Amino acid sequence: MPIDEKLITKEVLNNTLAREVYPEVKVISEPMMGKVRTVYDIGDQKMIMISSDNLSTHDVVHKRQVYGKGENLDAISGYYFEATKHIVPNHLIEILAPNVWLVQKAEPILVEMVFRKYLTGSGWRDYEKKNGPEEGSKFCGVELRPGYRRNEMLDEVIFTPTGKGQVKDFDIPEFQDMDPETDDPKITIDIIRRNYKTFGLRQPEDLDYIMEKAFALYTFIHEDLREKGHLLADTKWEFGYMPDGSISLIDECVTPDSSRFWKVKDYLFNPEKNEFNVVQDDKQHFRDYVEGLGLHAVERKAELAAHLMDDEILKQGVVKYCDIREEIAGTLPVITTDPRKDAVLAALGDGGFLR
Structure with a gap:
């Protein structure tokens, strides 16, 4: 059953969980803050991950968050x-609260597996x-035949990796003549090896x-999503080394x-445009x-960071995220005006993770 939109009031829209550091958490090193998550090293090769309601588009974190x-x-x-x-082990140990995970500490592999x-x-x-x-081309070292139309299904799943800062921060011979601010280097399997x-x-x-496991993941999840009315056009994963040296899936999954x-129902060929029509169910709503x-535009990043999104845009986003969660996982969030931070701290306290 879809989320009841009447529950998403202005008070609810403002009851978001912002990204912040909770000094009450017992840690052995400084917490690490990403665009959305804050990660706490609590020792014993374990970490706490807290996911905020932060929204980022165009490499900018927005001023307002999206409830839930x-x-x-x-x-x-x-x-x-x-x-x-x-198919592959992952770092999740326990879900302490809807936004709070206990995970195995990992040494990240610095490749985004796209x-x-x-x-x-x-x-x-x-x-x-x-x-x-007309002629075919190569993308990240992968040969693509001629004749594809925009949004068309490829003959097979392809791996097009991206790095996590190596072009700018490390000396890779293949990129030594490139300007990381203006060039668009394509990382290939051979370059990684x-x-x-x-x-x-x-x-x-x-x-x-990693590639073997990731191809198997994609095949399994694409079929699962198709049965639920969605196509997985593309995705990215991150992997890391566990304390015992094994490799696991980390961070998030699809x-x-x-x-x-x-x-699925809207994926149809449009002969007038010579491309396939698509209706996206991700955060494209906010990008648009x-x-x-x-x-x-890059030169307007400061304006974007200061911009306050309209309530109606945020509400539509809440509904979209809730709907796709229900379609995939079969659950919905509890819509509440109770302080969200209190629930996070209560879960951490119950687990014995606070000072």
Whole structure:
């Protein structure tokens, strides 16, 4: 049953969980803050992850949050971590509260494992720029045949990795003549293998293991989502080394923030445009809003960071996140005006993680 939109009042929209550091948590080192999550090293090779309701688009964290966003994304991740642990282990130990996870500490591998089953986004732009429709092209070292249309399903799932700062911060021979601020370097499997230590791998063969597991993950999840009315156009995963040296899936798994979801029923070929129509079920709703205001340009980042999103846009986002969570995980959040931070601290206190 869809979320009752009447429950999403102005008071609820303002009852969000902001990203912050809780000094009450017992830690052995300084907490690490990302765009959405704050991570606490509590010792004994374990960490606490707290997901806020922060929203980011165009590499900017917005001033207003989206009620329940962190909880909804965690519910989807938690569902797929449980559903795919027969394929690859993951770092989740226990869900302490809807926004609070206890996880195994990992040494991150510095490659974002991006997998695509449809030619869209940056993949399509690169293909079109290189006259791929007529001649074919390469994308991140992967050969693409000629004849694809925008948003078309690829002949097979492809791996198009991206790095996490290596182009700018590390000396990789293939990129030595590039300007990281203006160039768009494409990382390939061969580049990762030749520079495996730079990418946080302990041995080149570990990349083969990760790719094998990630391809299996994509196949399993794409089919699961299709049965629920969605297509997984592309997604990204992160992996890390556990204390015993094994490799596990970490961070999140197939959420609207890390993936493109399309509605199956709307995926139809449009002969007039010579492309496939898609209706997205991810955070494209917010990207479109920002681009409609013209705030997506790099030189307007400060304006975007200061901009206050309208209540109606936020409410639509709440509904979208709740709907896709229900369709995937079969659950809905509790809509409340009770202080969300209090619930987080109560869960941490019950677990004995506070000073």
